[in-house]
Amino acid sequence: xxxxxxxxxxxxxxxxxxxxxxxxxxxxxxxxxxxxxxxxxxxxxxxxxxxxxxxxxxxxxxxxxxxxxxxxxxxxxxxxxxxxxxxxxxxxxxxxxxxxxxxxxxxxxxxxxxxxxxxxxxxxxxxxxxxxxxxxxxxxxxxxxxxxxxxxxxxxxxxxxxxxxxxxxxxxxxxxxxxxxxxxxxxxxxxxxxxxxxxxxxxxxxxxxxxxxxxxxxxxxxxxxxxxxxxxxxxxxxxxxxxxxxxxxxxxxxxxxxxxxxxxxxxxxxxxxxxxxxxxxxxxxxxxxxxxxxxx
Numbered sequence: 622x623x624x625x626x627x628x629x630x631x632x633x634x635x636x637x638x639x640x641x642x643x644x645x646x647x648x649x650x651x652x653x654x655x656x657x658x659x660x661x662x663x664x665x666x667x668x669x670x671x672x673x674x675x676x677x678x679x680x681x682x683x684x685x686x687x688x689x690x691x692x693x694x695x696x697x698x699x700x701x702x703x704x705x706x707x708x709x710x711x712x713x714x715x716x717x718x719x720x721x722x723x724x725x726x727x728x729x730x731x732x733x734x735x736x737x738x739x740x741x742x743x744x745x746x747x748x749x750x751x752x753x754x755x756x757x758x759x760x761x762x763x764x765x766x767x768x769x770x771x772x773x774x775x776x777x778x779x780x781x782x783x784x785x786x787x788x789x790x791x792x793x794x795x796x797x798x799x800x801x802x803x804x805x806x807x808x809x810x811x812x813x814x815x816x817x818x819x820x821x822x823x824x825x826x827x828x829x830x831x832x833x834x835x836x837x838x839x840x841x842x843x844x845x846x847x848x849x850x851x852x853x854x855x856x857x858x859x860x861x862x863x864x865x866x867x868x869x870x871x872x873x874x875x876x877x878x879x880x881x882x883x884x885x886x887x888x889x890x891x892x893x894x895x896x897x898x899x900x901x902x903x904x905x906x907x908x909x910x911x912x913x914x915x916x917x
Contacts, residue, residue: 623722627704627731628697634732635696643696645734647674651681652688655786662793673797678783678790679776680736680755700731703738706749710742717852717861718745724862725869726899730843737846743772744829744850751775754783762832763847766825803837806900809892818904821912826851830900830907840888840895842869848903857906861899868898 635641651661651674660666661681662674687695707727711719721727721741730737736756743749744763750772753760764773783790806812815834821827829850838844842865852858876890 623708624701624703624705627727628701630728631696631700631732631734632693635693643692643732643734645684645696645699646670646692648676648680648684648734649688649692649695651676652684655681656685656688661787662790662797674794675797677755677757677794678787679779682779682783682786683751683755696734699734703731703736706742706746707738710745710749714745714850717854717858718849720852720855720858720862721846721849723859724846724849725865726842726846726849729841729869730846733841733843735841735843737843741847741850743767743769744847747771748775751779754779758836758838759833759844759847762829762836765832766829766850798837804840804888804892805835805837806840806892806896807834809840809889809896811896812892812900815900815904818907821907821910823912823914824907824910825914827907827912830903834900840892842872842895845895845899848899851903851906853906853910861902864898864902868894871898 631643635643647666647670650669651666654661654663654666655678661678667673684695684699687698690698704722708722711722718741727738729735736752737759739749739752740756740759740763743752743760744767747769748771750760750764750769753764753772754776760776807815812834815830818827818830818834822831829847833845833847845865849858849861852861871894872891875894876887878887
């Protein structure tokens, strides 16, 4: 049901004016180029999207099964996959994770065609660790917090397969990364406060918070979806879900993206809202617990 609702939300979202594109579209285009024997990091792909291919070849390989579909259907199918994965993980994990399905973080992730539902679910469903290779930054944060041998093996196998398909892709991808709107949360104003979670370093949720603070990311709402692995009760999860909507509306109302503003500038402006509404409440949840391995 969650998968179908996620797919329906995406289906409707892209039929509401003004016309827009999904972050998934570039990955799909790269996957199609790969199937056609073309360079997914070449000038033709860059000209099509006005910016380089920011995703590693591992992500493109995972999207190959959806590449034959038109973008409209592929977006819906990807949302269904993410919704089903996170719902299954939430049912298995319990605690505050089911509340993630009601959050603005999840809605933002499925509408934009992002990977965070799969990455969050990979903390609970090890085989989904294959997605770590598709988005190594957030994937590394999940692995540090919830290590899994099966997940690591799946990610490494996908990485090896990608090197067989296109041996030089890491260089092209690494070059493109420096042209993207990335930031490290702990280097943003007051972001160093997240390092206080090290006081509870024995707990996986503490390591998750620190790791998320240390990896480069866009600091969008969808990037914070893994924070729902931190609440230990349903009520804590629901509280974080409510705060996610405060963050969403706060960003839109206080810091709209103006025509002359670049995406990095807009994200930098919005950081205080994400910090106050999501990261700091998650930090408080972590600091309330003893520095010992949590149950389960």
